Amino acid sequence: DFIRVNSIYGFQNEQPHPHYIFCQQWAVLARTWWIYDANQQCPFRSAYRLTAYLQGLHKPVYHRYGDVGDHVVVFNTRHIAMRGEFWRTYKHFHHTRYAGGFSRASAYRVHEEDPTRVLERACHNRLSGLDNRRTLMKRLHLFPDEEIPAEILENVSGQIQQVQVVPKKLEDYSQEVIDSFPRLFKMPEDYDIESYKRENKLEPDQHTSKAWRLK
């Protein structure tokens, strides 16, 4: 079965050369489903990669009007990681189009309300300037934890590589490995090691009054 491929450049009035029609490969024009694990990943750097797959920039037949983008399924968006003070300083704005309807919220508050919103906004902002942004965002499926519906998991046929290497935490090492690690020096016995865990020693923003500090 050969189907007429009308124009790969999207030019007007371009006549298809006969041999363009006869070398159509079905797999090229299929819409694949990709999966991505957002555990301990930066949302902005992940958005850079995910939007490339949504638009179809990973395909040599890419064209803006060509609708060659793929579906992307992201899970573990609850466990996303942002650098530095971004959880506190990065703001999401919202206006209800009514007078006095402007509000802004820090990323951590938005994340508490809806754990997928931070990554969804990052991808949405990355696709700015495109006519078909809404269509592309509909093809992005976000899940806060590892539970993904079966009908979506069935379709998945590829995985997108993670942006950052997930570091191994102290809890992930077994007690034997920790004990067998060579000790550099021994603390004096009267040295208070646990003082850092006490109240008001963890808080970085000393300029806020105690009532407003995070617990």
Added chain:
Amino acid sequence: MVFLTLALLRVGKNKMTPYSMREWKRVMQRRLSWHFRNRKRNCYRLSLCPVKKSLRFSTTVRPIRRRNINHLFTNRIAAGCAQHGVQYSSFMRALYESNILLNKKMLAQLSIYEPRSFQSLCEFAKKRHSELVQKGLAVALEPLPSGIITRDMIKKSV
């Protein structure tokens, strides 16, 4: 626009056409506005200004069109390279330095319609990179000519 007779040329140029010749103006307008959006595609009066604008754009937008098509070719080649594990910049550099005179248009076409040829070009780029790395390593591991002392030699002796 192609004018088959002098009469039609006169009709197109002249705003005051007789009622019997009215349809000719609309036919000629529709030739230019068939690909527009909304009512300016079908309605004569609404398409008067957009058609003039499109004729103006068809000349002023030529360098922008070249730029857009260049970007499109870049994106396509980059996608094709990524499938074979090569970066666009190193790929283009390898071709340039090896005097392979393929322009971006042809490379984009190859990446779509001749995948195996494009793969062989990527393999070529990778092989060239590994050869350069080997050459660089060989230069570093060469024995130094006499009379030159490096910091490494001093540290080793201590």
